[in-house]
Amino acid sequence: MLNIAYVGFGKSTNRYHLPYLKLRQDKFHVSRVVTPTLGKRPAEQSELEATGTVFSTDIDDIIEDETIDLVVVVTPSASHYQVTKRLLLAGKNVMVDKPMAASDIEARDLVNIAYDKKLFLMPFQSRRFDSDFLTVQRVIQNGYLGRLVDLEVHMDHYRPNDGQLNGNEIDGSLFGHGVHLVDQIVSLFGAPNSATYDIRSTRLLNSPVDDQIEVNLFYPQAFKATIQTTELATIQYPKWQLRGTQGTFIKYEVDEQENDLKTGIMPGDARFGVDTPQNYGHLVYYNQSGDRIDKYIPSIQGDYGRVYDSVYNTLVKGMPKLVSDENMITVMKILSAGLKEKGPHVVKFS
The missing domain is CATH 3.40.50.720 (NAD(P)-binding Rossmann-like Domain)
Structure with missing residues (x-):
């Protein structure tokens, strides 16, 4: 123990x-x-x-x-x-x-x-065990989409009155929400070749604390991963959109763990973190025979506690860390580059 x-x-x-x-x-x-x-x-x-x-x-x-x-x-x-x-x-x-x-x-x-x-x-990095992310990971691993071309992931809210007039850059959306999304992309695809950044303060225009971000991460084979967050979304955008040479996957709803925790539904409860069928992600792809397949993918149940399982396995059983040192540094390099220059800009990584 x-x-x-x-x-x-x-x-x-x-x-x-x-x-x-x-x-x-x-x-x-x-x-x-x-x-x-x-x-x-x-x-x-x-x-x-x-x-x-x-x-x-x-x-x-x-x-x-x-x-x-x-x-x-x-x-x-x-x-x-x-x-x-x-x-x-x-x-x-x-x-x-x-x-x-x-x-x-x-x-x-x-x-x-x-x-x-x-x-x-x-x-x-608990959101490596979000239900929606685990499901996206499965869709990619199963090869439904062929060679990936575009991926978009959002973390959007409507909080028009919660802007900060004072604060540090670390308190903004890039380091707050973006760190989760960047880590998810890095865990799937590793370090990008380059990135473009659009980092803004939209609720309080003179604030040093950003609240709206768009980061495009560019990889080999014409693949681009886009992360976006905003605090001014009154109409929901898909949480995930993936497009490849053979198909498309779209999922709107986010993992239910956070909502359940807020309402008192706890881990161990049979209902905890369970996605309902109407919220499953939508997959359309062409199989090897050229047939168009249209179906909904049941969501894999999330569990933030699996971070602790991974820590136990590393400290007690000597297994590799869930988040490698290389992943840590890559994520922080991507985030830091977004704030080293004001306004939209491009960064190439060595």
């Missing part, structure tokens, strides 16, 4: 991490939680304390505890780099919430420290 400590006890820890560990108590025990405000979530704190979890306000309590096998950093994005670096230098294995840092330079620094000290380091 692995002893875990959390730095941070806010919404993300209690919504996207701890509910999944309740199904994995044979593998993980939450030994410590460090939070700046004790008692802010009294029910959740009491539940963990009843299982032996110790709460405190000082990160040194984690650093000095030699029984801790893994520290999970779930703090505000701007603090990820410094907190993670401090923990790594103290000899702790770390999983850090996304984005892992504010630049590829910071990310490479963390990767190098972990490598030198032979420690585990990985970002919490």
